[in-house]
Amino acid sequence: MSNPQAVIWADKLSKHFGEFVAVNQISFSVQKGEIFGFLGANGAGKTTAMRMLCGLLLPTSGSAAIAGYDVYTQTEQIKQNIGYMSQRFSLYEDLTVAENIRFFGGIYGLPDKQLKLKTDELLHTLQLHTEAKTLVSALPLGWKQKLAFSVAILHEPAIVFLDEPTGGVDPITRRQFWDLIYAAAQQGITLFVTTHYMDEAEYCNRICMLVDGEIKALDTPANLKKQHQAQTMDDVFYHLARTAKRTAD
Amino acid sequence: MADVILQNIGKTYNKGAVKAVTDASFTVEQGELFGLIGPDGAGKTSIFRILTTLLLPDAGQAWVLGNDVVKNYKAIRQQVGYMPGRFSLYQDLTVEENLRFFATVFNTTIQQNYHLISDIYVQIEPFKHRRAGNLSGGMKQKLALCCALIHKPKVLFLDEPTTGVDTVSRKEFWLMLNNLQQQGITILVSTPYMDEATLCRRIALIQEGKILSVETPQQITAAFPFALYAIKAAQMNLLLSHLRQSPLIHTCHTFGEYHHITFAQNTPHSQSHLLGYLAALSHTQVELKPIVPTIEDCFINLMN
Structure with a gap:
């Protein structure tokens, strides 16, 4: 049963595009401070589901609440209470580090005083104070991704959605990125993460696996491996994703 | 003579400010x-x-099929296939039109070399009248591979063909590459996924424009200079910070279900000392075992 008190709560949430059922009656809930992994093959419906949860796409049927706000009627409140970061879009390359922080802080309505404090704190944590006036385009990818994540949680949202945040990042930076994710979870922020790296699936408290728009598995990584008699999450993923009927099309 | 030879190649951008290679x-x-x-x-x-x-x-020399990449570039272009990292086919041509276009440009026909692509093309043939721009990621990837193959190249260059592609499609793609290799085509493929390294005969690890190592995957993992252990416990995050603080530990990195560690001094007592240290910190369900390093372990080690 879904718990309406949860930070993310969805009940039979669906999205149809004409005849095509992209997301089919998904129900789940995510607790405060949980790291929730959202996995699925290309075309399984992950992006469509995420867009509905972020208040960017109206569902066809079912219900869902994000930080207590309804996905049909309170999409603006949802956007103010979540953070979002993806591999593709994160920061403005032709603005400096400090300008990006100021821009996103401003968008989320942080008062100037708080913004200044937050900026110093963030530059210190990321050891970027010497780079405040550097254009983001000149930063290595790993630093960009860490900065983008920190900017996405600048306004202390209840939830942050991370869409393949570590794609293409080197193995050391990828791990440092997860240190940031853990730290955010400890502050009580809920993390909703998609990834193609199956070792990262292990770092999630629970994993939800989408196949053909439906939830085919939802449990802790340890339980999923037990259920599928698999050694690794990679095996679990392969096992479940292979049952897909529809092509990635 | 090797099909591809790089000798001290260097490349900078922005008047030398960015050292790419x-x-x-x-x-x-x-x-x-x-x-x-x-x-x-x-x-x-x-x-x-x-x-x-x-x-x-900017520096060095390179040859492909015996041709200098600067002086004999025209000869190279006739004989190689290239699949760039970014999808570069014509979005407003159909699947079939794209394939025919690339065959024609290279003075051949789809029929003539169909045997090379048949395994891959049958998977996208049901959509042959669809415009390439409307294909899913996996389909675009297959079409791009077909177009890179249709003139029967001797060498195939595939730049990150599996980036952003899910595990199932990635496995399928590597099976296709193995089939092509068995037909005698030389393949140079790049990937950010370390687990794909073991599917190649030899690999070059590259970081910040520098080649760290060129060997078979087996040689690279065999050359890992430390004894490597995997460890897990009930509280993985706490375990990580305790391991990082311990003077017994040289390196500690998360690796999915386990953390991988090397000891500051590997002695017959290292393992029992560590278990004692962790028991004193009230860790439960501790499991510690020696393991064979993965390519990712080696890469992290070479980066440091």
Whole structure:
């Protein structure tokens, strides 16, 4: 049963595009401070589901609440209470580090005083104070991704959605990125993460696996491996994703 | 003579401010499946563009099929296939039109070399009248591979063909590459996924424009200079910070279900000392075992 008190709560949430059922009656809930992994093959419906949860796409049927706000009627409140970061879009390359922080802080309505404090704190944590006036385009990818994540949680949202945040990042930076994710979870922020790296699936408290728009598995990584008699999450993923009927099309 | 030879290749951008590739040397033998493994920004694409004669190197020399990449670029272009990292087919042509276009440009027909692509093409043939721009990621990837193959190239350059593609499609793609290699095509492929390294005969690890190592995957993992252990406990995050604080530990990195560690001094007592230290910190369900390093372990070690 879904718990309406949860930070993310969805009940039979669906999205149809004409005849095509992209997301089919998904129900789940995510607790405060949980790291929730959202996995699925290309075309399984992950992006469509995420867009509905972020208040960017109206569902066809079912219900869902994000930080207590309804996905049909309170999409603006949802956007103010979540953070979002993806591999593709994160920061403005032709603005400096400090300008990006100021821009996103401003968008989320942080008062100037708080913004200044937050900026110093963030530059210190990321050891970027010497780079405040550097254009983001000149930063290595790993630093960009860490900065983008920190900017996405600048306004202390209840939830942050991370869409393949570590794609293409080197193995050391990828791990440092997860240190940031853990730290955010400890502050009580809920993390909703998609990834193609199956070792990262292990770092999630629970994993939800989408196949053909439906939830085919939802449990802790340890339980999923037990259920599928698999050694690794990679095996679990392969096992479940292979049952897909529809092509990635 | 090897099919691909790089000798001390260098490439900089912005008048030398950005060093994309520094002193890179390696060779790819005829019929070899060779992997260039490294994160984004490591210089993989610059190397591909130099070898496919789309970019001039600043330093060093390179040959593809015996032709100098600067002086004999026309001869190279006739004989190689290139699948760039970004989808570069004509979005407003259909699947079939794209394939016919590339066959015609190289003075051949789809029929003539159909045997090379048949395994792959049958998977997208049901959509042959669809415009390429409307294909899913996996389908675009298959079409791009067909178009790179249709003129029967001797060497195939594949720049990150599996980036952003899910595990199932990635496995399928590597099976296709193995089939092509068995038909005698030399393949140079790049990937940011370390687990794909073991599917190549030899690999070059690359980071910040520098080649860290060129060996078979087995040789690279065998050359790992420390005894490596995997460890887990009930509280993985707490375990990580305790391990990082411990003077017994040299390195500690998360690796999915386990953390991988090396000892500051590997003695017969190292393991029992560590278990004692963790028991004193009230860790439960501790499991510690020696393991064989993965390519990712080696890459992290070479980066430091």
